[in-house]
Each structure stands twice: as C-alpha cells, then as structure tokens.
Amino acid sequence: MTSPAFAQRWLRRIPAYALLIVCAGVLLFPLYVTVVDSLHTVGELIQNPPPSLWPSDPQWGNYYSDTGAVGTASKSCHLFNNNGLEVAPLTCYLTNSLIMSSVITIGQLITAALAAYAFAFLRFPGRDALFAVFLATMMVPLEVAIIPNFQTVQWLGWTDTYPGLVAPFLATGFGTFLLRQYFLSIPRELHDAAEMDGYGHFRFLWSVVLPLARGALATLAVFAFLQAWNQYLWPLLVTNDADMRTVQIGIAGDTADIQRINTAFAGTIIAFAPMLILVVAFQRYLVRGLFGGAVKG
Amino acid sequence: MSALPKPARQLLTALPFVAPSIVLFGTFIFYPLAKSVYLGFFIDNPFHTRKIYVGFDQYRDVLTSSEFISSLLVTATFAFYTVVPSIIIGTFLAVLANQRLPGIVIFRTVFSSTLAASVAISSILWLVLLHPQIGVMNNLLGTVGLDHVRWLQDGGWAVSQHDNAFEMVLAWFTDPNWALIAVSLTTIWMNVGLFTVVVLAGLQTIPDELYESARIDGAGRWSEFWHVTLPMLSPTLFFASVIGVIFAYQAFGQIDILTQGGPVDATNVQLYSIYQDGFENFRTGAASVQAIGLFVIMLGLTYLQFRFLSRRVFYR
Numbered sequence: 001m002t003s004p005a006f007a008q009r010w011l012r013r014i015p016a017y018a019l020l021i022v023c024a025g026v027l028l029f030p031l032y033v034t035v036v037d038s039l040h041t042v043g044e045l046i047q048n049p050p051p052s053l054w055p056s057d058p059q060w061g062n063y064y065s066d067t068g069a070v071g072t073a074s075k076s077c078h079l080f081n082n083n084g085l086e087v088a089p090l091t092c093y094l095t096n097s098l099i100m101s102s103v104i105t106i107g108q109l110i111t112a113a114l115a116a117y118a119f120a121f122l123r124f125p126g127r128d129a130l131f132a133v134f135l136a137t138m139m140v141p142l143e144v145a146i147i148p149n150f151q152t153v154q155w156l157g158w159t160d161t162y163p164g165l166v167a168p169f170l171a172t173g174f175g176t177f178l179l180r181q182y183f184l185s186i187p188r189e190l191h192d193a194a195e196m197d198g199y200g201h202f203r204f205l206w207s208v209v210l211p212l213a214r215g216a217l218a219t220l221a222v223f224a225f226l227q228a229w230n231q232y233l234w235p236l237l238v239t240n241d242a243d244m245r246t247v248q249i250g251i252a253g254d255t256a257d258i259q260r261i262n263t264a265f266a267g268t269i270i271a272f273a274p275m276l277i278l279v280v281a282f283q284r285y286l287v288r289g290l291f292g293g294a295v296k297g
Numbered sequence: 298m299s300a301l302p303k304p305a306r307q308l309l310t311a312l313p314f315v316a317p318s319i320v321l322f323g324t325f326i327f328y329p330l331a332k333s334v335y336l337g338f339f340i341d342n343p344f345h346t347r348k349i350y351v352g353f354d355q356y357r358d359v360l361t362s363s364e365f366i367s368s369l370l371v372t373a374t375f376a377f378y379t380v381v382p383s384i385i386i387g388t389f390l391a392v393l394a395n396q397r398l399p400g401i402v403i404f405r406t407v408f409s410s411t412l413a414a415s416v417a418i419s420s421i422l423w424l425v426l427l428h429p430q431i432g433v434m435n436n437l438l439g440t441v442g443l444d445h446v447r448w449l450q451d452g453g454w455a456v457s458q459h460d461n462a463f464e465m466v467l468a469w470f471t472d473p474n475w476a477l478i479a480v481s482l483t484t485i486w487m488n489v490g491l492f493t494v495v496v497l498a499g500l501q502t503i504p505d506e507l508y509e510s511a512r513i514d515g516a517g518r519w520s521e522f523w524h525v526t527l528p529m530l531s532p533t534l535f536f537a538s539v540i541g542v543i544f545a546y547q548a549f550g551q552i553d554i555l556t557q558g559g560p561v562d563a564t565n566v567q568l569y570s571i572y573q574d575g576f577e578n579f580r581t582g583a584a585s586v587q588a589i590g591l592f593v594i595m596l597g598l599t600y601l602q603f604r605f606l607s608r609r610v611f612y613r
Binding site (some may be wrong): 013016017019020023024027028029030033034037045046050051053105110111112114115118122123125130131133134135137138139140141142143144145146147148149150151152158167168170171173176195201215226229230231232233236237248249251252254255258261264265268271272275276278279283286 | 303307308310311313314315317318319321322324325326328329330332333336381389390393394396398401406408409410411412413414415417418420421422423424425426430431432433436470489495498510543545547549550553556568571572575576579581584585586588589591592595596599602
C-alpha cells in the first residue's frame, strides 16, 4: 500500500480531483446558500451586509414548527391568512403534487402501453399513418395550446380540481414511441404461441408483454413523474385556490412574502429532495429515455 | 363479428388500444391547435361580451407589431444566452466526469443533479443569490472588487432608447440586459445537469481505439480533445443545442418567478407575452396569434431534433 508507485499515482491525481471538487462546489453553491438561508431568521436575512454563509444558530423550526414550512398549526388544508396572502401548509401542496404526478404517471403508462401494443403487435388499416399522427403530437408543445385548453377545462368545470390538473397529460406520444420500440424487440413467436394457447390480446399484453418490458415502463414512469412534479405553467393556470396548488406554485408564491421567505426556502429544499433522490436512484433509466430507447445503459 | 370484412374486424380489435390516446390527443392537442388559429380571427373586448371578426387583419397587426418583434428579439437573445454556455459547461463537466478515477461516480451524480430541479426550484435557488434585498451575489462581487449589479431590475438595451438600428445593435453589446442575464443564469444552471448527462452518454459511444491510435500518433490530451472527442461528439452537441433552444422557447416559470417579464418588457419572451395577453389582459385573439407564431418556430426546431433522433435510432 505504501509503495512509491502507488503514492505517485495518487499525487498525479490531485489536480484532477481539485478541479472536480471546485466544479462541484460552484454548481452546488446556489443550493448551499438556500439551505443556509432557510436556517436563518428573516431578521438576519434582511440585515445589511447579508448574514454569513454559515448558519451559526440554525433555525430548524423553519422546517417543522407551527409557522414553519410544513406547518403543523393546521393538519387539514384550510387556509390561514398572512399579510393578505393565502397560504396553506406545505403538506397540502405536497399532497396535491403527489396525487397529480401519480395519476399522470399511471395514466401515461396505461394509454402508452395500450397504444404501443396496437402499433407493435396488431395489423389494421391506417396503422402507420396513425403512428405518424402520434409522433406528430410530440411536435406540439402544450405551451402553444394553453388558451384553448384552459377554455376547455373551464367549460368542463374542472378548474381547481385534480381532473383539470391531469387531463391534458394522460396521453403521450413520446411514451408510446418509447414502449413501441421496446415491444418490437419481443419475438413475434411469443405472440403466436400465446394466441395458440388461447390468450386474448389484453391477457397477452398484461401477462407476457408488460413483465418483459419492465425496464421501458420504468423509464417512462420516471420521466412522467419527474415532468409532472416539476410542472409550472399549467398548474398555475388551472388552480386559483391555495388548497389546490401544487408544491411548485406554492413555494414560488411563498417567496413573494419577505416575512416568510426563510420558510419558503425551507419548503424549496423539502420539495427538491424527493426529485433529487428519484433522479439519483433512476439515472440509468433517464439516460435510456433521453435517446428514445436507443441507448443501452 | 365474423360477418364483418377483415379490415373492419382488425379496426375493431385495435380500437380499444388506441382510442384512449386518440381521444386525449384530439381534445388537448389537435382541437386546441385548430381553435387557436380560429381564435386569431377575432378581437375580444375586455369583458368577453362579444367577439368581433377581423379575419387575417389581427395576424398581420400582431405579427408586425413592435411588441411582437421585441419579444422575438428577447426570446432569441435568451436562447443564445442560455444554449451556448449550457453546452460549453455541460461538455466541460462531462469530459471531467468521464475520467477513470476512483469515486468518479459521485461527481457524475453531482454534475447531473440539477436535472432534478424544477423551474420553480431553480428560480428560487437563484433568487436567493440575486434577490434585491437578501441576495448574496453582489456581496461576493464586491469582495472580488467588481461593481454591484441590479440583477432583476436592469433591462439594459431592451429598455433604453435607440435612435436607429445601429445604436440598437451597439447597445446589445455594450448595455447588458441584466434581468435577462439573471433569468439566463437560472436556466443555464437548470440545463447543465441534463446536458452533462447527454454529453456523457455521447462520450461513452466513442470507441477507445480512436484514442489509442491518437496516442500512438503522439497526440496530447488537448489535441485528443480537438481531433477525436469534439468531432465524434458533434451529433450529440447538435442534439443538445436543439433541445436547449426548444427549452428556451418554452421558458416560462423562471420569468414568472424572477421578473414577470420586466423591467418594462426586457425579459418578456414570447410565451410570457402569450400568458400576459391571454390571461391577464384578456386579449385572447392576440395571444392566439402569438401562440401560432411560437408553434411555427417550434415546429422547425422539433423537426431538427427528430432528424437527429431518427438518425441515431435507425443508422446505428
């Protein structure tokens, strides 16, 4: 272990590690300052010059006390007023985000798996043209359709409801494409054999195709959940009540009130943590999805 | 069912599989697209009491208005400010994280971590640095001897007066739009994680033999990067720049949280202008015309992205 060659190798690596550490530090700096600021009092934050970048007296209460981000004062989502701003405890926002993202993820898995099955295993007139239409949906970002979509949701009476939050995102051209690519790699003989055994299409999809396609389904699920959880524009448009807001809209609104800005920062850290864990844990699947299933990783 | 001709039977079998997606796409993608075109033919009065048919006049008026042209310039500048640095930083970090070193996985994870950050999270993290009252960035600039910057409140060239086009171009270079730079910094930070992941994936497809033969030819690390890595990476970098530009044209949250399009219209990108006209000024028709304009631009960009993806999928 103490051979000179070994020591020399590590000595040669020092500049590389130094550069890596500096880059990581710069990249994480905004996150670090937010964590530090979330542990200060508002009084410390607004003083001039700003407080040190080390929390000498960390206010953990900003996270969990009655007036903190998670706010135990009200267990339900009934609103309380603060400086004329409607605020609900972060737990309400988090619950809304969790419900919205889960429903969108499950919905996309169902609609995409069904459609991908038709495009991979069934033969019907107009199939290729229809597939092209599905691909074309990827060319229409939802952003350019917000006005008519808002009118539709309003007409359905779905503003400030979960259906309004999730409906436009339940089908996915990207997901259909991704799953179809994978389904095509399943040998057709399996399909024929299942047919001989008297399997219907739905049973074959459920008990043969889906278990084989677990990896592709996981890729789609991670993508769908991350995208849904991180949405901003649509939830902003279709929710007016504080108790229907998603966590993204909630924390962004909270930062507008300087008297609560430290708890808003605490809320930001709490909202970021689950996605950070998701991305770190499922990075393999994300990379695969980025290239439409073309990269084996 | 067996009485039906074969194509009809096939359609009936396929219908339950494709119908859910078709209904949803129809309702939330194709119908709204057609309706946007239609809404563009009408002017609303502010109380939504009646709509006046004006035909293509509104398309002409909105698309040639100075507000629209200004939002085009701001959006294009924003795309430029965000894509170029995101690519350079992403490539730099990916090359660093592609070294064979013990514990490199930790750095790969850290460098790609901003991929998890939503637009709201990223905007708040940068608000912490750039906030007019509590931001620490100016203090840091001060300690290294640089002037303070009015990050979110100084619109630079976008708000100053120009007598002619030349002055305008000159101001673009000499009078920085700090508000747009602040929004761009946020966006770059958010992009870097994704771009690092994309470039890392691209780096891993470069065959080792290319590096070996470069080394045999006596190439140093720098010349290896220029003559092997960069050319082999060029399709990946092209793909990354197209998605970067698409992200720039879809940007909304960072502007809503940090500047609300201001000061004046210095950060009023196209999508934010659509939002303001559609949901704050109740000019549904004008907003729809802008949405169609944005759609046409994004269609061209997505087409480029598809060409890349199909190459990658089918010719590899």
